Amino acid sequence: xxxxxxxxxxxxxxxxxxxxxxxxxxxxxxxxxxxxxxxxxxxxxxxxxxxxxxxxxxxxxxxxxxxxxxxxxxxxxxxxxxxxxxxxxxxxxxxxxxxxxxxxxxxxxxxxxxxxxxxxxxxxxxxxxxxxxxxxxxxxxxxxxxxxxxxxxxxxxxxxxxxxxxxxxxxxxxxxxxxxxxxxxxxxxxxxxxxxxxxxxxxxxxxxxxxxxxxxxxxxxxxxxxxxxxxxxxxxxxxxxxxxxxxxxxxxxxxxxxxxxxxxxxxxxxxxxxxxxxxxxxxxxxxxxxx
Amino acid sequence: xxxxxxxxxxxxxxxxxxxxxxxxxxxxxxxxxxxxxxxxxxxxxxxxxxxxxxxxxxxxxxxxxxxxxxxxxxxxxxxxxxxxxxxxxxxxxxxxxxxxxxxxxxxxxxxxxxxxxxxxxxxxxxxxxxxxxxxxxxxxxxxxxxxxxxxxxxxxxxxxxxxxxxxxxxxxxxxxxxxxxxxxxxxxxxxxxxxxxxxxxxxxxxxxxxxxxxxxxxxxxxxxxxxxxxxxxxxxxxxxxxxxxxxxxxxxxxxxxxxxxxxxxxxxxxxxxxxxxxxxxxxxxxxxxxx
Amino acid sequence: xxxxxxxxxxxxxxxxxxxxxxxxxxxxxxxxxxxxxxxxxxxxxxxxxxxxxxxxxxxxxxxxxxxxxxxxxxxxxxxxxxxxxxxxxxxxxxxxxxxxxxxxxxxxxxxxxxxxxxxxxxxxxxxxxxxxxxxxxxxxxxxxxxxxxxxxxxxxxxxxxxxxxxxxxxxxxxxxxxxxxxxxxxxxxxxxxxxxxxxxxxxxxxxxxxxxxxxxxxxxxxxxxxxxxxxxxxxxxxxxxxxxxxxxxxxxxxxxxxxxxxxxxxxxxxxxxxxxxxxxxxxxxxxxxxx
Numbered sequence: 035x036x037x038x039x040x041x042x043x044x045x046x047x048x049x050x051x052x053x054x055x056x057x058x059x060x061x062x063x064x065x066x067x068x069x070x071x072x073x074x075x076x077x078x079x080x081x082x083x084x085x086x087x088x089x090x091x092x093x094x095x096x097x098x099x100x101x102x103x104x105x106x107x108x109x110x111x112x113x114x115x116x117x118x119x120x121x122x123x124x125x126x127x128x129x130x131x132x133x134x135x136x137x138x139x140x141x142x143x144x145x146x147x148x149x150x151x152x153x154x155x156x157x158x159x160x161x162x163x164x165x166x167x168x169x170x171x172x173x174x175x176x177x178x179x180x181x182x183x184x185x186x187x188x189x190x191x192x193x194x195x196x197x198x199x200x201x202x203x204x205x206x207x208x209x210x211x212x213x214x215x216x217x218x219x220x221x222x223x224x225x226x227x228x229x230x231x232x233x234x235x236x237x238x239x240x241x242x243x244x245x246x247x248x249x250x251x252x253x254x255x256x257x258x259x260x261x262x263x264x265x266x267x268x269x270x271x272x273x274x275x276x277x278x279x280x281x282x283x284x285x286x287x288x289x290x291x292x293x294x295x296x297x298x299x300x301x302x303x304x305x306x307x308x309x310x311x312x313x314x315x316x317x318x319x320x321x322x323x324x325x
Numbered sequence: 326x327x328x329x330x331x332x333x334x335x336x337x338x339x340x341x342x343x344x345x346x347x348x349x350x351x352x353x354x355x356x357x358x359x360x361x362x363x364x365x366x367x368x369x370x371x372x373x374x375x376x377x378x379x380x381x382x383x384x385x386x387x388x389x390x391x392x393x394x395x396x397x398x399x400x401x402x403x404x405x406x407x408x409x410x411x412x413x414x415x416x417x418x419x420x421x422x423x424x425x426x427x428x429x430x431x432x433x434x435x436x437x438x439x440x441x442x443x444x445x446x447x448x449x450x451x452x453x454x455x456x457x458x459x460x461x462x463x464x465x466x467x468x469x470x471x472x473x474x475x476x477x478x479x480x481x482x483x484x485x486x487x488x489x490x491x492x493x494x495x496x497x498x499x500x501x502x503x504x505x506x507x508x509x510x511x512x513x514x515x516x517x518x519x520x521x522x523x524x525x526x527x528x529x530x531x532x533x534x535x536x537x538x539x540x541x542x543x544x545x546x547x548x549x550x551x552x553x554x555x556x557x558x559x560x561x562x563x564x565x566x567x568x569x570x571x572x573x574x575x576x577x578x579x580x581x582x583x584x585x586x587x588x589x590x591x592x593x594x595x596x597x598x599x600x601x602x603x604x605x606x607x608x609x610x611x612x613x614x615x616x
Numbered sequence: 617x618x619x620x621x622x623x624x625x626x627x628x629x630x631x632x633x634x635x636x637x638x639x640x641x642x643x644x645x646x647x648x649x650x651x652x653x654x655x656x657x658x659x660x661x662x663x664x665x666x667x668x669x670x671x672x673x674x675x676x677x678x679x680x681x682x683x684x685x686x687x688x689x690x691x692x693x694x695x696x697x698x699x700x701x702x703x704x705x706x707x708x709x710x711x712x713x714x715x716x717x718x719x720x721x722x723x724x725x726x727x728x729x730x731x732x733x734x735x736x737x738x739x740x741x742x743x744x745x746x747x748x749x750x751x752x753x754x755x756x757x758x759x760x761x762x763x764x765x766x767x768x769x770x771x772x773x774x775x776x777x778x779x780x781x782x783x784x785x786x787x788x789x790x791x792x793x794x795x796x797x798x799x800x801x802x803x804x805x806x807x808x809x810x811x812x813x814x815x816x817x818x819x820x821x822x823x824x825x826x827x828x829x830x831x832x833x834x835x836x837x838x839x840x841x842x843x844x845x846x847x848x849x850x851x852x853x854x855x856x857x858x859x860x861x862x863x864x865x866x867x868x869x870x871x872x873x874x875x876x877x878x879x880x881x882x883x884x885x886x887x888x889x890x891x892x893x894x895x896x897x898x899x900x901x902x903x904x905x906x907x
Contacts, residue, residue: 035349036348036349038344038345038348040341040344063348063354063355065339065341065344065355065357067338070338074337074338077338077340077341077342077392078338078340078341079341080341080342081340081341081342081343081344081345082341082345084342085341085342085345085346085349085584086345086349094345
């Protein structure tokens with residue numbers, strides 16, 4: 035009996051990225067659906083949960099993806115709502131690569147902190163451009179590690195909504211501040227020990243001059259893989275190198291873990307029929323794989 | 326050379342149910358299309374019939390599904406219309422699970438009748454809420470077994486159209502009566518030996534009091550798997566148990582045969598390049614599998 | 617690690633033909649997308665080029681198809697535009713079967729010329745109804761072989777645009793003439809040694825009387841497989857037979873090479889991560905396979 039992955043994507047065209055990684059994660063077959071919404075997913079989920087005997091249900095799984103995190107979370111919820119009793123299959127949320135990217139980056143930051151004989155607990159962490167999918171998930175994971183987390187956003191309403199979403203969904207308090215220009219970003223990172231840059235492709239958020247002499251800063255990660263990078267002075271291949279006395283990670287530096295993690299998550303789904311993979315579960319797996 | 330199944334679904338999102346069962350039936354790969362119509366299917370069928378050598382054509386097959394039986398039958402017809410000479414592949418119609426569900430239920434009823442030393446021939450059978458896909462197919466199969474069949478419908482026009490469709494497509498006469506309330510259903514089953522309930526999910530058609538003391542009733546099957554069931558007093562797991570002296574089948578009771586049958590039909594398609602699986606052929610296979 | 621083929625089709629429903637041949641060409645899995653355009657393909661290509669390690673990228677490939685050649689060429693260009701450095705995968709263009717059909721037909725014509733102790737070089741070739749996908753590609757390949765090529769079109773503007781497109785894309789000069797009736801086609805083939813008929817299904821372009829006594833004509837190929845054929849007096853199974861002293865090929869006669877060639881092209885894509893298969897490359901492969 036084949037391992038069947040149903041890829042439910044909120045975008046019209048289902049992600050090729052998620053499709054390739056799904057196969058590399060061990061799915062025997064992936065059927066990809068675009069334009070999936072809470073309104074049309076019900077019958078699709080029924081087909082996943084009603085077709086195989088209890089012992090075989092673990093060989094069917096659902097992946098929820100797409101570029102929009104709000105839509106992804108709503109779809110993820112709608113999928114799980116159809117489950118009852120033993121009629122369920124494993125399901126993973128990774129809209130825009132949010133969970134796996136954030137988990138890989140934060141796991142590397144935690145690993146680097148441990149190597150320096152400490153941990154992330156108690157540190158001030160700033161997630162730059164943190165109101166998007168990756169930024170929100172990074173904020174959650176940094177907070178879970180005990181950081182005092184601030185996210186920045188160009189827009190006060192958007193930042194506030196993200197902080198509220200994190201509070202509602204995960205019961206965690208993060209602070210939101212507005213930063214849209216060099217002075218704003220400089221102010222935001224003042225006193226921070228950890229920076230996670232989650233800005234858009236090719237959007238520089240910090241100049242090298244702004245961070246290289248910071249007396250508090252210890253750890254930096256930048257998820258932007260398209261030059262100019264989010265943090266000037268970071269190389270996208272950086273994987274725990276020291277720059278100006280700080281430990282630095284570039285997007286491709288932790289990208290290998292991101293892909294390996296994504297594959298591992300897909301593989302895990304086929305080991306049981308009731309795994310739910312969102313931020314906490316994906317991060318827990320990342321921490322076992324890092325290093 | 327791989328066994329390729331082309332899943333042509335009349336709904337916008339192709340059925341996950343049919344997809345899973347297609348793989349479990351032995352397809353090596355399934356490519357699923359949504360929104361398929363007689364108008365756009367021509368080129369797709371050409372691709373299925375023109376790509377492989379005569380000896381290999383049996384390794385390509387077409388499954389027509391979707392929630393709407395009228396659309397499914399039109400599509401099924403349009404697919405077959407493209408075939409000519411040896412340029413054909415096997416094709417199966419199972420919109421809304423109609424053929425496999427009805428065949429599994431009626432095959433079990435026939436099996437139960439045989440176990441009691443008789444057969445369905447000559448019995449009065451009533452298909453409750455019988456104007457839909459499953460109901461129409463159950464009516465056809467019961468009539469093929471020699472029953473005198475009546476279908477009920479909430480709406481006289483709908484019931485009449487269903488009876489006419491059965492006459493046109495299968496050359497069988499079934500009677501249509503209107504039943505939309507307890508009194509109507511009670512009148513419809515008066516004097517019947519066999520009941521097949523094909524109502525919507527969670528729609529109770531008969532109370533237990535209405536059938537338990539019937540002096541004529543011998544066999545009941547209920548295709549509704551979502552409580553409240555179509556026939557009160559039937560358990561969805563019932564698989565030929567006696568209740569009030571009648572032999573009773575619930576939706577999950579004959580559901581195992583339905584799935585096994587659906588898989589077997591898919592498997593059969595890959596054994597030859599000219600199999601056409603509709604009500605009669607699916608029912609014939611069901612009778613070889615029941616018991 | 618599986619060989620993954622991404623089928624990007626410019627039509628709403630991705631081609632079943634290309635899908636079957638993709639599997640028969642050795643793809644382990646094909647994910648088919650309909651309605652792909654230069655505007656929505658970017659993210660899909662990113663997913664193909666960013667997901668696997670350099671050594672494994674050759675196991676991902678992209679096929680661009682669909683019924684419309686202009687759309688296909690634009691999409692093919694948009695796909696390649698996303699590639700950079702080692703971040704690329706092999707890609708093939710075959711809208712409407714244009715490259716593989718034309719290459720199979722012209723390769724057989726070249727083969728027949730060689731068997732007669734000559735070559736196509738220097739011959740006058742006419743592509744009837746040559747402004748469409750197959751016709752344009754056939755014109756390119758005949759010109760590459762050294763023919764002096766004329767294409768006919770019902771419409772002067774369309775023929776001119778096709779000739780200009782060939783000049784722009786391939787740097788080759790072909791002549792375009794208008795032909796829309798028997799007299800027009802007769803005039804177009806006057807003095808020609810080679811004819812390639814690329815008209816629509818069931819559209820007869822030449823009567824047998826028009827070509828059988830031509831003192832110059834040596835080689836004919838007709839890509840139309842649906843009677844009436846494009847060239848009266850040709851049988852669709854003809855594979856280099858002599859008729860009226862000319863060597864003749866029908867659509868099914870060179871169709872076996874077309875399918876084998878299409879499969880071989882798919883197989884080649886998985887041998888390296890930077891193969892680009894368009895007219896010249898497909899034709900070069902065809903010439904190694906013919907005979």
